[in-house]
Amino acid sequence: MLNTMTTPTAPVPHPGPMLTFPARILEIKEEAYAIATYQIAFESEAVRKTYRFRPGQFNMLYLPGIGEVPISMSSDPAESEVIGHTIRYAGNVTRAISRLQTGDVIGVRGPYGSYWPMERLIGDDLCIVTGGIGLAPLRPVIYHVLRHREQYGRVYLLYGARTPKDMLYTDEYEAWKQQGIQILLTVDRADPSWRGNVGVVPMLFYQLRLDPKKTAVLTCGPEIMIHFVIYEALARRISKERIYVSMERNMKCGVGLCGHCQFGPAFVCKEGPVFAYAAIEPFFGVEEF
Amino acid sequence: MSSETTLQALQELDFTRDLPPEQMEKLAALAFEVHFPENFTIFRELEAGELIYLIKSGQVALFVRVPGKGRTTILTLGPGELLGWSSLFPSGRKTASARTTTPVEAIAFNAAQLREAMEEDNALCCSLLWRVTQIIASRLKATRLQLLDIYAPSQEH
Structure with a gap:
């Protein structure tokens, strides 16, 4: 259970x-x-x-x-x-x-499905870590934060993409920055015009000083990326209960009836896609799941 | 830069922050501050570089020359990160070239002096090697992830 x-x-x-x-x-x-x-x-x-x-x-x-x-x-x-x-x-x-x-x-x-627990995170620093199209389910979080900016502490967006051309919503970054979101971007493969970071998104943690007691990590992206994000978050003593993960599985019915998206004891379409890492740790990364 | 200022700088960097005071003081005595302008080549691939750096501010791009593709940036390093660790090993030649993409402030160490200090002080040697190993391990993990090309399109719905 x-x-x-x-x-x-x-x-x-x-x-x-x-x-x-x-x-x-x-x-x-x-x-x-x-x-x-x-x-x-x-x-x-x-x-x-x-x-x-x-x-x-x-x-x-x-x-x-x-x-x-x-x-x-x-x-x-x-x-x-x-x-x-x-x-x-x-x-x-x-x-x-x-x-x-x-x-x-x-x-x-x-x-x-479940959602990012924005009410529970009021008063916290937020570290949003995402890669590729994983930014899409987190963009509503950013909009929510911008509408309720005073309710949250420091907000970081760590975003990685394959190349600079693969980055999403680039025309909005400036407005997000102006409203107090610190954005760190990285690409796996730079082109000559790219002046930002090169490397995978979990490495961006090394540029931050996070307070583990008041920081929550929200992450979405390829599952292998999420593994490394969790590793870096735990290494910074952020507790499992404060790491939230959006999982992707083969969702068909959307209401937890068909069983296609079963993930351990959970259905990703119903109990997920957003889980606290503490809740899924026993079966996260287990090959059969 | 006075050794007191260096000590303070080392106390603020992730790499050295948790070192015992006596080790911190030994390192501070060996360290000196360097500044590089933007687009400055700090070292080149295969050079037997003598210096190791801890970046205080700014960004450095590590790149290799790939035949047919030219200069390819493989990693960027920012504040708090270690640059040029291969010089810590006696035969160490630089495995990539390093060029600043912004003005950079760093704490530098002469690799030979650092090795000598580590040979004389086992505790210091152990502390530094743990930290360097952690950095190499994390870069290895990151390289694996980069090689997997995780954002490549896949067949889905």
């Missing part, structure tokens, strides 16, 4: 967990190679007005005849009438989405 004392609180309830609602694509913004952000709005005004999500949750996006895909929301949770999803074109459904245009309609059900 998962230790719920160290897991973020239950998901936001919604009326019909398996109900799909039509939503129209309002805008498509290319972010990087094969990655774009889709701004969508529910067709039904009633759904649009009542829909709410928390940072870290995801929707199931549906294309009739092709399938569904779980995608985290990447937009401001305080402005949930228009919802952003940052999508990497990597499989059948997402490639089909890449062929859609502004004005097209897709099916959406959600929100699903």
